[in-house]
Amino acid sequence: MREIRNEDPTARWSRAPGGNRSFPTTGVSAGDLAVAAGKAATRPDRSRARVSLIGLSLVIALLGLAFRLFQVQVVQAADLAGQGLDQRLVTRDLAPQRGKVYDRNGELLAMTVEAQSIWANPTQIEEPLWVAQQVGGLLGVDSQELLTRLESDREFVYLKRQVEPGVAEQIAALEVRGIYAHPESTRIYPAGAVASHVTGFVDIDGNGQEGLEYMYDEALRGVPGKAVFERDLEGRIIPQGISDIVPAVPGTDLNTTIDLPLQYQAQQACLSAVDRTDAESCWVVVLDVESGGVLALAGAPVFDPQTRQTVDEDCDPALDPTCHAFRNFIVRGVYEPGSTQKLITVAAAIEEGEVKAGTVIPGVADLLELRPDACRSADDDLFGCYRDFEEHETANMSVAEIFTRSSNVGTILVAEKLGQDRLISYIERFGLGAKTGVDYSVEAPGTLNFEAGCETCWASAAIGYSVAATPLQMAAAYGAIGNDGIWTAPHIVASTTDVDGNQEVAGLETKRVVSPETAVLMQDLLANVVDEGTGQAATVAGYQVGGKTGTANKLGEDGRYTEVTRASFVGMAPMNDPKVVVAVLIDAPSYQYRTGGAAAAPVFAQVMEQALHRLGVPPDADAG
């Protein structure tokens, strides 16, 4: 029989006085044995109870699991499935690619490509100074400015947006912790400053701000898409997962009437003219006579659409705020056209049958006073004193001679036969005082100053004062004469092409302003101006050209005319069947070049020659 030990732990370990443990005693009493026998008798009951307890525990545990399973699979099933889906599901906006802009030969003027925007998490940058120096050099950003950004306590700062992929690769090769890149579209103008006055530009986020970019912003922008899909840990689309992709619709492409090589030539001619005449600016517009398409629209100073700054490095923005301004005087600038306006006056008088080219106007002096003693002082042109540019003896002059010599007095005498109302009517018919409708942002309508009670405004208007027009309006007016009396609204975009290749051709807006006979007669008079008159510097070898000079004094701040002029020339060629109109305006040339004949006519000749070559117009057999 096994020895029954006293299992009472307090009996096995007794505490000795003083707190130290002592070994247990080994003595067994008879009473103890009796108790042990009783306990052995109750063992099966206790085991059963234990088994029951374990079983019960298992049942409870299983019930708990079942409850939890029920909760997960039934009660919370939808929520949990949703949470899982949220982790896998990605929603991305798909940015549409902005439409391209082409010239008439399919050369790209503007396009959008993928670029990289470089950003940093300054909290991860360990050596900001070193990073600023390394990255700043590659990005072309001042390292001190970069350092300021890298030392900020933000977790996201742009270092430079929309850099070319090559630059981003160079930065990635540095393997700097805390410097990252993400793809972003950027607008590029491959022709740079050459076509800047046509295309305009977009802001950093791709919103059209100027020019065609602004005018056609909605069409160019396209329609954004959206992609919803499930992805795995590596970012791959999970097959058979949720996938709902609405692709972005790329923007519409613009096919312009601009001829890029001619645009370049016009811009170069303007830059040379500004240099030669020391003028403030020069503007040239070239129109296709029949269609009204703008073949070139250039100016100087030039403007870089990429940086939105002038290319002229000598320009100090502190001294000249226009360094950073986008200007397009051809569409937005208004000026008093001076003698180029005489085309409208004489054409109106001929159309109305008041005069013919050979009609002699008797006693044309070099000075005319519409009010008594109006010419007492030299600066009183506003009050009814009109002078010819050059002094001459009073003579009988034919209308053709008046036009060729650009006589102010003679033209006013012709206009007097016409009367104010009919003069105004023709000025408006030729498109002055109203927007031409050209597809370009913020066109100026110009102004016709015929205040009630103004006794001399009609005379001023007859010779190009009291009227403010844009160079484009003047070009379109001359285009009407070149087009045998039909005025055509100028336009820059010939057609648009959508993503499916569907082309929409812009409609032409035309109206007859004078009869073909009058138009042809005016063409002859314009040719005379170049052959014998004030516009001889506009001669183009091999072609017979016609045009009219214009020299208008600029108004000073005090409202009186100054010696500073705007010199212009508007003309067309070839005269046997005009194809092209070129208008040139030179603002504030030096005194030596103050006239349209001296400053603008040579630019006209240069641009017209290139235009005729570009259009493949054969030389006139009978031209000099």
Place this chain on the structure above:
Amino acid sequence: MVLIGVAAFLGLGFARTSLDRSAFELDRLNRSITEQEALNEQLRLEIARMENPARIAPLAEELGLMIPGDTRQLLVDLGGPAVASVDEGDTQ
């Protein structure tokens, strides 16, 4: 029956795997297309930049070329109307 069941199960698994593999391949190809399209656009941009008259004109001048200047016509009677033009600087 069991054999058919096992075969069907394995076949279904194989088909599913093939489908998934194809889907991943399709995804990879789509990404590749996007990358190639981006590259194509970059190359088009490069061409456009190369064709910029402002770049070509100075290079052409360095090579002795020039923009056509004043022209004169030589009317040559060859039994019919003919027009030819030569540069003013031409010594012919």
